[in-house]
Amino acid sequence: xxxxxxxxxxxxxxxxxxxxxxxxxxxxxxxxxxxxxxxxxxxxxxxxxxxxxxxxxxxxxxxxxxxxxxxxxxxxxxxxxxxxxxxxxxxxxxxxxxxxxxxxxxxxxxxxxxxxxxxxxxxxxxxxxxxxxxxxxxxxxxxxxxxxxxxxxxxxxxxxxxxxxxxxxxxxxxxxxxxxxxxxxxxxxxxxxxxxxxxxxxxxxxxxxxxxxxxxxxxxxxxxxxxxxxxxxxxxxxxxxxxxxxx
Amino acid sequence: xxxxxxxxxxxxxxxxxxxxxxxxxxxxxxxxxxxxxxxxxxxxxxxxxxxxxxxxxxxxxxxxxxxxxxxxxxxxxxxxxxxxxxxxxxxxxxxxxxxxxxxxxxxxxxxxxxxxxxxxxxxxxxxxxxxxxxxxxxxxxxxxxxxxxxxxxxxxxxxxxxxxxxxxxxxxxxxxxxxxxxxxxxxxxxxxxxxxxxxxxxxxxxxxxxxxxxxxxxxxxxxxxxxxxxx
Numbered sequence: 001x002x003x004x005x006x007x008x009x010x011x012x013x014x015x016x017x018x019x020x021x022x023x024x025x026x027x028x029x030x031x032x033x034x035x036x037x038x039x040x041x042x043x044x045x046x047x048x049x050x051x052x053x054x055x056x057x058x059x060x061x062x063x064x065x066x067x068x069x070x071x072x073x074x075x076x077x078x079x080x081x082x083x084x085x086x087x088x089x090x091x092x093x094x095x096x097x098x099x100x101x102x103x104x105x106x107x108x109x110x111x112x113x114x115x116x117x118x119x120x121x122x123x124x125x126x127x128x129x130x131x132x133x134x135x136x137x138x139x140x141x142x143x144x145x146x147x148x149x150x151x152x153x154x155x156x157x158x159x160x161x162x163x164x165x166x167x168x169x170x171x172x173x174x175x176x177x178x179x180x181x182x183x184x185x186x187x188x189x190x191x192x193x194x195x196x197x198x199x200x201x202x203x204x205x206x207x208x209x210x211x212x213x214x215x216x217x218x219x220x221x222x223x224x225x226x227x228x229x230x231x232x233x234x235x236x237x238x239x240x241x242x243x244x245x246x247x
Numbered sequence: 248x249x250x251x252x253x254x255x256x257x258x259x260x261x262x263x264x265x266x267x268x269x270x271x272x273x274x275x276x277x278x279x280x281x282x283x284x285x286x287x288x289x290x291x292x293x294x295x296x297x298x299x300x301x302x303x304x305x306x307x308x309x310x311x312x313x314x315x316x317x318x319x320x321x322x323x324x325x326x327x328x329x330x331x332x333x334x335x336x337x338x339x340x341x342x343x344x345x346x347x348x349x350x351x352x353x354x355x356x357x358x359x360x361x362x363x364x365x366x367x368x369x370x371x372x373x374x375x376x377x378x379x380x381x382x383x384x385x386x387x388x389x390x391x392x393x394x395x396x397x398x399x400x401x402x403x404x405x406x407x408x409x410x411x412x413x414x415x416x417x418x419x420x421x422x423x424x425x426x427x428x429x430x431x432x433x434x435x436x437x438x439x440x441x442x443x444x445x446x447x448x449x450x451x452x453x454x455x456x457x458x459x460x461x462x463x464x465x466x467x468x469x470x471x472x473x474x475x476x477x478x
Binding site: 053054055077078080081082083084085086088090092093094095096105106109110111137138139140141142151154155158 | 369371372374375376377378379380381382385389390393394397470471472473
């Protein structure tokens with residue numbers, strides 16, 4: 001039997017009045033699978049990943065993530081308790097806490113770890129994202145790339161079963177994109193289940209097991225990276241890939 | 248202007264300093280304690296919660312504090328239900344009424360201010376906290392409020408000075424704080440210029456003290472790397 005699904009989205013729908021931003025999407029992600037979501041702006045990819053993270057309510061459909069069934073109103077998001085790691089476009093680090101304190105906060109409050117234990121885990125993860133030497137710096141003292149690496153480490157501190165990335169490199173200066181993608185590649189090679197919303201097609205080629213193309217709130221096409229990039233089926237996909245490649 | 252009267256007035260007005268401090272600090276603390284739930288209530292989703300909070304802020308800020316003090320001290324005391332209630336021990340005392348009036352007034356201003364500060368904290372902060380598994384209460388106390396209070400800190404120093412100045416209204420309901428002490432002395436000496444100048448100078452001294460205190464707190468809690476508060 002195939003490995004159980006880490007994420008299962010069934011007939012997801014979200015509308016603002018008459019506008020359907022997510023139109024009947026079903027998506028399953030197996031344990032350890034890496035899925036890249038791409039598509040033009042307004043295609044619903046960010047909304048989809050935010051729905052899975054429990055940050056966005058939906059009109060109908062089922063969402064199961066990391067063994068938790070998310071209620072329609074997302075009120076039971078507390079049950080996730082860090083099992084679903086989320087990395088944001090704008091990092092969203094806590095500016096009043098140092099990098100180390102950003103990492104220690106949730107393990108201490110949510111998992112009840114002792115100070116020494118939380119600290120040891122935080123330092124280990126900062127090491128893993130190559131930023132241990134900045135542990136006592138505050139977010140405002142770090143570059144965008146450094147902040148995003150700290151944000152990834154902060155999510156990892158909760159030992160998530162699934163990691164969601166919402167355009168993690170879109171807000172970065174070009175020279176900092178590489179250091180963040182590198183950390184994400186490491187994470188992928190360690191077997192983390194990941195959904196990544198990104199326009200970094202190089203990353204998709206290298207890391208993804210599957211690329212999912214969204215347009216108008218629907219999944220238009222999904223395939224392995226090689227098939228997706230070499231032989232896109234839909235005209236919209238081809239047009240999108242042309243635009244991105246020449247950007 | 249008589250130098251002797253001026254010097255003689257200092258210790259007498261100084262005697263009221265203690266009560267001025269008591270009113271100022273108690274009212275400030277009361278204001279802070281009430282302001283936070285008030286700010287949260289004003290932004291509550293339920294109208295049954297937000298409407299009374301907003302009405303409170305509107306009415307308190309829209310009428311003179313002296314009138315509010317008279318309502319509390321003379322007005323409430325004329326009601327039998329109030330005289331029979333457990334609040335009577337506080338409400339029958341002019342000092343308690345003064346602290347209540349000034350404190351509840353400060354709460355309305357601070358509530359409006361805090362509400363703005365809380366809404367200034369970006370949504371992404373709460374989202375990050377939620378995905379990390381923090382409860383709404385933990386998110387509020389560990390993420391939102393530490394940032395919101397840093398926004399309002401410069402205004403807090405100003406607020407305690409306003410509360411201190413408002414504490415002089417207590418003299419209108421027989422409390423002998425600095426202004427009350429000064430008025431009593433003027434009645435005896437007929438030297439309003441000297442005596443009130445002494446009172447004003449002492450208030451100014453207190454205000455400088457509060458300002459220094461809050462500047463120190465601001466320096467101590469400044470977030471490194473954020474623009475505007477680098478030392």
